[in-house]
Amino acid sequence: MLTGMQIAIIGGDARQLEIVRKLTELDAKLSLIGFEQLDHAFSGATKEKLDEVDFSNIDAIILPVPGTNLEGHVETIFSNEKVCLSEDMLMKTPTHCTVYSGITNSYLNGITKKSNRRLVQLFERDDVAIYNSIPTVEGTIMMAIQHTDFTIHGSNIVVLGLGRVGMSVARTFAALGANVKVGARKSEHIARITEMGLTPFTLNELEQNVKDVDICINTIPHLIVSASVLSKMPVHTLIIDLASKPGGTDFRYAEKRGIKALLAPGLPGIVAPKTAGQILANVLSQLLSDDLQKRKGKEE
Structure with missing residues (x-):
């Protein structure tokens, strides 16, 4: 279970919906950024704008598979608003906050390195x-x-x-x-x-x-x-x-x-978003659970 974890899911396509579904089932509290046009509601998940999020409480940030572009913008299928991940936002998060992305680029590498936040590339995993x-x-x-x-x-x-x-x-x-x-x-x-x-x-x-x-x-x-x-x-x-x-x-x-x-x-997200989302959701839930256990162990 992920009870007590506060996770920000920023942008993405239909694959992210499977991640939201899985993490809410595991009792995580989610802030959904870039999902204003999403009709479906998930218990335990709140749609928020970027400037409404209290990043000081965020334990993990989940980006879409492409991560950001070279200007920091995040793809948002369920929103018309531009969403940008910045170094300032990461600096506001707790030091244990981890950023999860499918792939990375020089911009994302740069802001996570400068803010000293861990970046996990899911597509680097076999x-x-x-x-x-x-x-x-x-x-x-x-x-x-x-x-x-x-x-x-x-x-x-x-x-x-x-x-x-x-x-x-x-x-x-x-x-x-x-x-x-x-x-x-x-x-x-x-x-x-x-x-x-x-x-x-x-x-x-x-x-x-x-x-x-x-x-x-x-x-x-x-x-x-x-x-x-x-x-x-x-x-x-x-x-x-x-x-x-x-x-x-x-x-x-x-x-x-x-x-x-x-x-x-990104063919999986086009031809089989449900299956592709479930693949990411299963791996993410395990990684987040491992992070939570490690943090609890240190606090004890």
Whole structure:
């Protein structure tokens, strides 16, 4: 139980509703910021504006999966008002206050470091990323079907990266009957791709391996699908870029060549917000419970 914990949930999409539901069930007291247009009411959760929150009582701050942008603004689907997280706000919180976010950036790293508040990136955790890869794969299949005029079965698929998402994507598309090649840097990833029964190649061989590709799925958050790579692809190729913004594709050159390239970060929140929210809610409730127990232990 989270009885006695005061938590601020700032902005977000439908995934946050599952987090609110779970934490109120565990008896936490919630301040919902950026939820004015939300019709649903939760017992134990109060909709508040940012300037109404008493941050001196806040034990934890939960941000949406993207965290903030580089100016500190937080995405708020259920509000038209701009919400910004600042260093001053964090300084008002108790020293034990922890900030939870899906991912981070230089702004969020900067304000948490200056205010000496702990920042937890949920998507850095293997369990979250692996669970989250399930709705990501389903969303990728949906996009592949929507944006092509051929079957996945028998098509040539190139997956870039064999991280937690890349592995799930490659395995599932192969199970659907596609001819799957996977590009990776690490020798152990090349070995794993071989063990999975797929065709491996190193990323410095990328240009040679896209000459007959039908669908290219990128999971690497660096510019990997460059203009020189795009110039070797057939014009009918569909690119689905799952990497965090701005993705790993030269979208300008793709458009110039007439190649359809889709940036699709945050697919779980689009195709399965309930499941994606439950994944985050379960992990958050455990982390918050651990924090509460540690704090009680120190006070005793």
